[in-house]
Amino acid sequence: MALYRNGTFAADSWQRLDAAQELPAEGHVLLSLAEWQKLAPIKRESNVAFGVLLEPGETAEAIAADLSRLSLVAITFPKFTDGRGYSTARILRDRYKFAGELRAVGDILFDQIQLYERCGFDALEITDPVTLGLLEAGRKPVMTHFYQPGEGAEVRDSSSPWRGRAATSATA
């Protein structure tokens, strides 16, 4: 597994904690929604940076009030064909203005990378060896023209307000 963040491989400082484990004094801790909701308010105020992992069916609304305390929201894609997480990501970015790290985990494949990025994910946890190989070889998604506003490095095309172009291609 490797973490691909903002177009490059990065070290992952986040630690997944389950119910049995003691909360550390500091560091980056990723909890399930249930564990987060059980966490006493006093512990939420510790020096730990918190993240919540949303499973399919768990909504952005469930953490909306807590977003100021969260540095990471991870969203699970159990299969790459399960597209619920795309909407969850857009709601977090557009409606709740979540500015922390948004991470896609699960069945993350090369051909969907641009969809994740355009819905506001800035980090992907990748296990698929072919996808890892393509990214390690420097391959990037080929689409640079988009018919709808998207998140990430895009500039609006002059032809219509919903059209955008990848920022890197805008000057090309």
Next chain:
Amino acid sequence: MYRYDNFDATFVAERVAQFKDQVARRLAGELTEDQFRPLRLMNGVYLQLHAYMLRVAIPYGTLSPRQLRKLAHIARHYDKGYGHFTTRQNIQFNWPALADCPAILSELANVEMHAIQTSGNCVRNVTADQFAGAAADEIEDPRPYCELLRQWSSLNPEFSFLPRKFKIAIAGAPHDRAAVKVHDIGYQIVRNADGEIGFAAYVGGGLGRSPFVAHKIRDFVPKADLLNYTAAILRVYNLEGRRDNKFKARIKILVHEKGAEAMRDAVEAEFARSRDPDLVLTPEIIDRFKSYFALPDLPSRPVPAQNFEGRRAQDADFAHFASQNVVAHKVPGYGVVSISLKPIGGIPGDVTAEQMEAVADLAETYAHSEVRVAHEQNLVLPHVALDDLPALYDRLKDSNLATPNIGLVTDIISCPGLDYCSLATARSIPIAQRISERFGHNGRAAEIGELHINISGCINACGHHHVAHIGILGLEKKGVETYQITVGGAADETCALGEVLGPGFSSESVVDAVEAIVETYLKVRKSRDEDFLSTYRRVGAAPFKEVLYERA
């Protein structure tokens, strides 16, 4: 019609390059079939019973002669010399090699065409009334709005992996020729009390194994809000639609299980809090898109059209063609001409490369270079001067394209069925051919009058049998094909699902059963003016059940 700008052309070229790379990775074993399937489907490539099938998008059924000639070229060079028009106004090629598909897509891109999202669990080709922009009864041409939806939904990152496929249709006239109430979203263009034009929104219609007529969830969506309102519906569906069972994953099941009121509330709430200013359609944008679909400059023609009237008075066959295949145009002296792809005994929707080229030539000569595809699997020349109709008719006859049967019992909608499709449980095309032969001679179909027969080769209902006046569903029971008959369905503004008459019929007896239903109708109708559907609505199913099951 809509013309690509540089942006559109680059988008399609990039998409072709992307798919070419995906095919190469699949052939190299770097993508599993499970990983590749959604990618090829979103580019229109199906794996069928005998071969791959490529479904090419014809947005809202509008084609130029140049595009039609390219389709003919593809049929000839990459297929077996013919194509098949579908009920989504698209065209399918049944025999391309997978390795050729990127080359075909490149050829299509040269004429501003593609196969993007003709399959897959995404927003499919947005369909429209085939008479859009020409029909006398139209409030407004739906195609500018279809094109706006096409652009916004193309590779939409949020809505590319929906629970299931998603079909949108827009009708521009009070008489619904686009079957909007059997779509995931159907928009009916309406005028509100203030005289403004907008859309009545219907959600959750669909056929397949669980057919539903859509619920109206809003009386009036202003034009400015079309994209944002559509986005709200799609977001509710994407998050809440069932993903545990593919047969319960369409939005119709969500609407059914959640209830239409709750669905309306959820959509309205989402719409209210998520409106994206970039998706608001300003009057300037709407005017620009309308200009792409402006009515061609139609020279003034004499009314009455003497050439047309003269031929009609002396040639009964021509007069029959004119009454059956031509409807009123919004400009006097012009007509909208349907070209039936249902020759007697033929395969519904099939067209040869030579016929496509003939239609392209005729469109240039007589129809201001526009061709339409109807969801009934026919072609349309939308702008024909009535005085040119005699010459057009003669040339259509030369190409075996002058069958005068639009809306008649021989104008059958049929899915490809077991002859092509890997999902089918029974053959549909041979049944359509036999019914066509049974009624297609000696003026019998004209005597029967308007009667829509639709045939599906399995419960997925691609042949739309539920909304036929007489619907036929092919099933397989213990290894034998059996055909269930429904009556009383309708796809127009009076949308209704047909009623099952009783146990199914064998392949040998199903055509006799249809004939018995038709003969019963002829006996009980009040007059020739009472068509099959009106008669059924008056007398119910009882006389038809009786003739089929009680006189054995």
